[in-house]
Amino acid sequence: MKFNLKKSWTIASKDYRTYFTSPIAYIVIAGFLLIMGWMFFFNVSHFNLQAMQYKQFGGKSGSITDGVIRPLYGNMNVIFLFLVPFITMRLFAEERKMQTIQLLMTSPITLGEMIVGKFLSAAMLVGTMLALTVFYPVILFVYGNPDLGPIVSSYLGTFLLTCCYVSSGVFFSSMTENQIVAGALTFAAGLFFWLINWAAQSAGPVFSDVLDYLSLIQHYNNFSQGIIDTTDIVFYLSFIGLGLFFTHRVLDSYRWRS
Amino acid sequence: MIEVSGLTKIYGQRTAIDHLDFTVNKGEIVGFLGPNGAGKSTTMKILTGFMPASFGTAKVAGYDVFDEAIEVKRNVGYLPENPPVYFDMVVEDYLKFAAKLHDISKAKLKPAVDTALEKTGLTHVRNRIIGNLSKGYRQRVGLAQALVHDPQVLILDEPTVGLDPVQIIEIRQLIKSLGGAHTVILSSHILPEVTATCERIIVINKGKIVAQDNIERLTTRMNQGLTFQMKVKSVSNNGIQAIQAISGVKSVNLHDGALAIEINPSQDDIRDRIVEAAVMEKMGVLEFGADKLSLEEVFLSLTTQETTEGVQS
Numbered sequence A: 001m002k003f004n005l006k007k008s009w010t011i012a013s014k015d016y017r018t019y020f021t022s023p024i025a026y027i028v029i030a031g032f033l034l035i036m037g038w039m040f041f042f043n044v045s046h047f048n049l050q051a052m053q054y055k056q057f058g059g060k061s062g063s064i065t066d067g068v069i070r071p072l073y074g075n076m077n078v079i080f081l082f083l084v085p086f087i088t089m090r091l092f093a094e095e096r097k098m099q100t101i102q103l104l105m106t107s108p109i110t111l112g113e114m115i116v117g118k119f120l121s122a123a124m125l126v127g128t129m130l131a132l133t134v135f136y137p138v139i140l141f142v143y144g145n146p147d148l149g150p151i152v153s154s155y156l157g158t159f160l161l162t163c164c165y166v167s168s169g170v171f172f173s174s175m176t177e178n179q180i181v182a183g184a185l186t187f188a189a190g191l192f193f194w195l196i197n198w199a200a201q202s203a204g205p206v207f208s209d210v211l212d213y214l215s216l217i218q219h220y221n222n223f224s225q226g227i228i229d230t231t232d233i234v235f236y237l238s239f240i241g242l243g244l245f246f247t248h249r250v251l252d253s254y255r256w257r258s
Numbered sequence B: 001m002i003e004v005s006g007l008t009k010i011y012g013q014r015t016a017i018d019h020l021d022f023t024v025n026k027g028e029i030v031g032f033l034g035p036n037g038a039g040k041s042t043t044m045k046i047l048t049g050f051m052p053a054s055f056g057t058a059k060v061a062g063y064d065v066f067d068e069a070i071e072v073k074r075n076v077g078y079l080p081e082n083p084p085v086y087f088d089m090v091v092e093d094y095l096k097f098a099a100k101l102h103d104i105s106k107a108k109l110k111p112a113v114d115t116a117l118e119k120t121g122l123t124h125v126r127n128r129i130i131g132n133l134s135k136g137y138r139q140r141v142g143l144a145q146a147l148v149h150d151p152q153v154l155i156l157d158e159p160t161v162g163l164d165p166v167q168i169i170e171i172r173q174l175i176k177s178l179g180g181a182h183t184v185i186l187s188s189h190i191l192p193e194v195t196a197t198c199e200r201i202i203v204i205n206k207g208k209i210v211a212q213d214n215i216e217r218l219t220t221r222m223n224q225g226l227t228f229q230m231k232v233k234s235v236s237n238n239g240i241q242a243i244q245a246i247s248g249v250k251s252v253n254l255h256d257g258a259l260a261i262e263i264n265p266s267q268d269d270i271r272d273r274i275v276e277a278a279v280m281e282k283m284g285v286l287e288f289g290a291d292k293l294s295l296e297e298v299f300l301s302l303t304t305q306e307t308t309e310g311v312q313s
Helices: A005-021 A024-056 A064-088 A090-098 A101-105 A111-131 A135-143 A148-175 A179-201 A205-214 A220-224 A230-257 B040-047 B069-075 B091-101 B106-119 B135-147 B165-178 B191-197 B215-222 B237-244 B271-280 B293-304
Strands: B002-011 B014-024 B029-033 B055-060 B076-079 B153-157 B183-188 B200-205 B208-214 B227-232 B249-255 B258-263 B285-290
Touching: A005 A024, A005 A111, A005 B091, A024 A064, A024 A111, A024 A135, A064 A111, A064 A135, A064 A148, A064 A179, A064 A220, A090 A101, A090 A111, A090 A148, A090 A179, A090 A230, A101 B091, A111 A148, A111 A230, A148 A179, A148 A220, A148 A230, A179 A205, A220 A230, B002 B040, B014 B040, B014 B055, B014 B200, B014 B208, B029 B040, B029 B165, B029 B191, B040 B055, B040 B153, B040 B183, B069 B076, B076 B135, B091 B106, B091 B135, B106 B135, B135 B153, B135 B165, B165 B183, B165 B191, B183 B191, B208 B215, B227 B271, B237 B249, B237 B258, B237 B271, B271 B285
Parallel strands: B029 B183, B029 B200, B076 B153, B153 B183
Antiparallel strands: B002 B014, B002 B055, B200 B208, B227 B258, B227 B285, B249 B258
16 A cells, blocks of 8 residues: 555644643643753752862762762653653544544545644654753753763654653554543553563563563663663564554454444 | 445444435535434535445546545545534635645635635635634634635535524625536435525435436425415405316415415426416405415425435436
């Protein structure tokens, strides 16, 4: 089947704009920046204090990458875990509830194009939020000389990891007319795939590898150290693809039943 | 333009529509008439390619609704029961979005939206947010959405529901004006709605077609005879007898000061002679006309009785 990205873009741009014509984008972005700003301030001042103490005793201070950048982007991932459900919960649930999905489903656009469009709209909002945090590393560059590598890889890793939440959010939103249900399930699923490797320590050798591999956060570790490994990228892309594929199945069966 | 044969849709245990067969020609306006739950919406959803049928085939504009759904969707404008409008969007942006979804190129976008706004009388609210509009206007926005890509076929599910009388007349006129250039199917459970806009009606009940014909023929076919109402100033037995004496008059009954005159079907037009007789007898004719309820009764008898032999054509 032909896939026309232009159609996806029609939906993505409309839904992206809807985030900004409703309060959603402003509230989510404001909350995000408030918490991130506070964390950045805390990380930097804590790092400063430590650096001064080390200097007093003639020791070597830790790198700015370890002291500021890694915890900053690690925390950002946690915040996205909380915020993404609010971004994705309306995508299909609202369409189902208001029956506007009938417009989409009677337009010459395939389910795949529709789903990718919805995914892109939320991913674009995530991208916008990430772009708004660029001034933290800029500040670090003005007053210090941090490594560029880990910053770039952290952004890439954070974006891919968050897109996994978005993908599962799209999936849960397609399953229900109720936005709260969609949001709650998205959060639960995100947290579950985050913590899934907790059981790895007590599991058998093979099974623990599997659990480690399935853990979303495990694949982020390399990114936070400045390593971009195709294994991790492939994992994230597969996770995203699988989420969107399941969404396709759900909506296809919705057509038969409604 | 639309060919349906053996169309069946089964939801679990329930058969929503049962072996429907009908065709709609190009430029025709056809009314889908039936009580609530008769299967009108289900049929329409299948024709738009929204929902697959369980059995049977349907072709719209020459394309199979299942195998060539995208082509069907490109050629169909659909107004569902609830207009599929985004409450947080501006009217114009919404129509642009709908047009883009239907492959309208960037150059033709503005003229297409302008035409749809004009046709549906929405030009003065183009910059308003849809959620702030009244129900009637939202319905019109939904209709504009169905029209914006200038489709060959329009499928309108209860297009005038929730509108005020003035708006109803406007929308009916609009739909009538669409005939010829577009093929229109509209559904309704209100009879006058269909008689006012459609050339042909398909009566559907419990998932089956119980009658399909043009309106006049359906009426005469179903009624044993047409009934006329005559309001008179003074009723006289002589007058009643005089009317009864006219050949073709089946019966004359008096109730509520009005004469109900039943005539045999397929007779020459004897209305003038009935009035003439009443005037000669000095009954003082105030009103004379066809019984408005007759088609309503046809509808009722079609959808409540099982004996429909000879009605299907």
